[in-house]
């Protein structure tokens with residue numbers, strides 16, 4: 001039958017629209033949820049940042065102010081008193097470890113070094129200052145009375161230096177203080193940071209990441225505030241985070257993941273729905289195509305024997321017979337075509353019952369060899385009349401098994417009918433016992449069946465491309481009936497065939513013991 005022209009389904013136009021809408025919706029939903037969560041989180045991030053900046057400023061300012069107040073004590077008019085005055089200042093000021101007076105040529109002024117430390121320790125720092133620290137200090141271009149800080153690691157230790165430029169007449173002096181980092185760590189940081197304990201997590205780390213004060217803040221993700229001290233403790237940095245940061249960060253991670261999953265699932269469901277819709281439409285159109293092929297095949301199959309019966313019946317009725325043998329021949333043709341008609345109708349009726357799920361098998365203990373022999377007795381005549389040689393090999397004394405004799409006869413007749421329709425030369429029927437199975441094989445020397453169609457030929461209404469192209473008639477239901485019957489008996493049907501090398505249909509039926517049957 002000519003294939004109906006492929007009609008354009010509105011489904012194809014809707015799919016991209018549905019897909020685009022789903023993508024836009026999914027993307028919007030994801031972004032909206034993310035924006036909402038970001039809004040509530042960003043206020044927490046902002047307040048944490050504000051508190052962090054304020055704390056850094058406070059620490060910086062306390063250091064600057066205390067140094068400034070010390071520098072205000074410098075009396076450049078009485079520099080000769082430097083050692084005496086600063087001895088006292090350094091001694092009473094817990095934040096200062098040493099004071100040094102440097103001239104405008106950046107040389108230590110004799111008697112211009114006082115230290116809280118005594119003896120060798122004091123001398124060691126003086127040497128370090130001369131050798132390494134003083135050359136490093138950015139004294140050039142420092143405005144008069146301006147006060148600066150310098151923090152650097154020397155010989156594996158952090159040093160914080162505070163210095164100011166002073167003028168007396170035409171002379172320039174620098175007053176340099178070594179600030180005690182121990183004091184900063186033990187007194188200043190606790191004083192400013194401890195009141196925040198419980199409200200935030202905080203920690204001060206040095207240039208190598210080692211904790212100077214506080215406890216590690218964990219992994220707060222974007223809730224972490226981290227900044228170096230901008231004007232004094234250049235090497236150190238403050239880390240601060242809300243106490244719930246770690247939980248919030250992990251919650252955010254989970255939320256993002258579940259949102260992503262949800263949206264992916266939604267898109268997946270929509271895609272699966274569309275896929276299913278396509279599949280269902282394709283299946284239905286294929287079923288419709290097959291059904292209309294089936295109707296036209298069956299009508300064609302009914303038409304041919306009917307016209308032959310009618311033609312030869314009329315000839316007989318008119319009595320226009322040249323010889324009495326002709327009358328016998330016409331009657332035989334009518335009988336053969338009537339047989340063919342009734343087989344076809346039986347097949348269609350059985351098929352319709354199976355399709356509606358109303359088929360009821362009538363199982364009884366019986367001998368398949370007897371069923372096969374009886375069927376062959378009936379069919380042998382037709383096979384030989386069509387010019388075939390029928391070879392049979394039926395094992396004797398095969399054990400009985402549970403079977404529906406009529407259904408098994410129908411199965412064998414369908415296989416024989418196909419062998420006659422498609423084969424040539426010889427048809428072989430074997431029935432043997434293979435272990436706990438009875439094996440029925442119907443083989444022919446026909447055109448064979450290509451491998452890729454071995455499965456499909458058992459589908460209802462399916463006819464191979466080759467069969468469709470020839471004048472061999474068929475409705476495509478015979479093998480689907482064979483498969484149904486074999487499976488109803490707990491068995492299988494397979495085909496062993498290659499193009500051009502004939503075909504053998506193998507039906508395996510299990511042997512069921514008499515006890516089970518009862």
Ligand code: ADP
Nearest residue numbers: 418422457463464467474475476477478479503
């Ligand atoms: P049909 O009425 O077309 O014979 P069947 O269900 O009996 O329907 O067979 C399905 C298809 O399998 C046939 O159309 C034919 O293409 C193929 N087929 C079945 N038996 C044979 C065979 N013995 N040799 C070659 N092809 C066969």
